[in-house]
Amino acid sequence: MKNTKDFLQMKQNGEAIVMVTAYDYPSGRLAEQAGVDMILVGDSLGMVVLGYDSTIPVTVEDMIHHTKAVLRGAKDTFIVTDMPFMSYHVSKEDTMQNARRIMQEAGAHALKVEGADEVLETIRLLTHAGVPVVAHLGLTPQSVGVLGGYKVQGKDAESARKLLADAKACEEAGAVALVLECVPKQLGAEISAMLQIPTIGIGAGSKTDGQVLVYHDIITYGVGRVPKFVKSYAAVQDEIVRGIIQYRDEVKARQFPDDAHSFTMKEEELTALYG
Ligand code: KIV
Numbered sequence: 001m002k003n004t005k006d007f008l009q010m011k012q013n014g015e016a017i018v019m020v021t022a023y024d025y026p027s028g029r030l031a032e033q034a035g036v037d038m039i040l041v042g043d044s045l046g047m048v049v050l051g052y053d054s055t056i057p058v059t060v061e062d063m064i065h066h067t068k069a070v071l072r073g074a075k076d077t078f079i080v081t082d083m084p085f086m087s088y089h090v091s092k093e094d095t096m097q098n099a100r101r102i103m104q105e106a107g108a109h110a111l112k113v114e115g116a117d118e119v120l121e122t123i124r125l126l127t128h129a130g131v132p133v134v135a136h137l138g139l140t141p142q143s144v145g146v147l148g149g150y151k152v153q154g155k156d157a158e159s160a161r162k163l164l165a166d167a168k169a170c171e172e173a174g175a176v177a178l179v180l181e182c183v184p185k186q187l188g189a190e191i192s193a194m195l196q197i198p199t200i201g202i203g204a205g206s207k208t209d210g211q212v213l214v215y216h217d218i219i220t221y222g223v224g225r226v227p228k229f230v231k232s233y234a235a236v237q238d239e240i241v242r243g244i245i246q247y248r249d250e251v252k253a254r255q256f257p258d259d260a261h262s263f264t265m266k267e268e269e270l271t272a273l274y275g
């Protein structure tokens, strides 16, 4: 299994780091089979798996439940789990307890937190406790209410300057990697060149050290409208619906199950039963 040292080495070697989200046993299994470098159990599970319209309702219990399932499917891959909304803001004790549970009960290898400012102290505390922390800047979906929607961040000089400073501060606080979401490609490039730690971009251009996308978005599985930064590499949902329609039609027509999918009792046993 690759670890934080390998990711740093990959950055130094200019080798792109591939990350994908996963939320359960099959997605973990298939992501590992496809040979990704790391898996994110993202709180995006609230949207793509649980059907909420934001990540706000996702709980620590949800993250533990889904991380355990992913781990059963991907035993050989570095797993980062999101700390969900408000699970690292109430108090230091609460933050550390939630982090401990996701690491010990679920078995995540690293935790991801959104934002800088007050969160920098959290990154420091977790790092000192031995938890590898992945920072997340730019569009931070847990703050969608404050940001006023899912929009590109850092487009003007002032907000770009703040983002550059925040990125540096996250690294100094001990973050092992930085997810950069929905920022202009120039900013993605600049931050990646400035930091020692690897950056993982999503909608941040091609110059970040790695890329991450949501599993369901990559394969078009149960999703509707997707952001501009998503590229679809497979159309799984069409195939799923096609299969279920065919099953439905065959049941209605009494074509399924046929003999190939049924069990038989021997003739003599039937005779013994009915005479
Ligand atoms: O929850 C998630 O899937 C994420 C990625 C989009 C970075 O945080």
Ligand code: NA
Residues within 6 Å of the ligand: 042, 043, 044, 055, 082, 141
């Ligand atoms: Na997330």
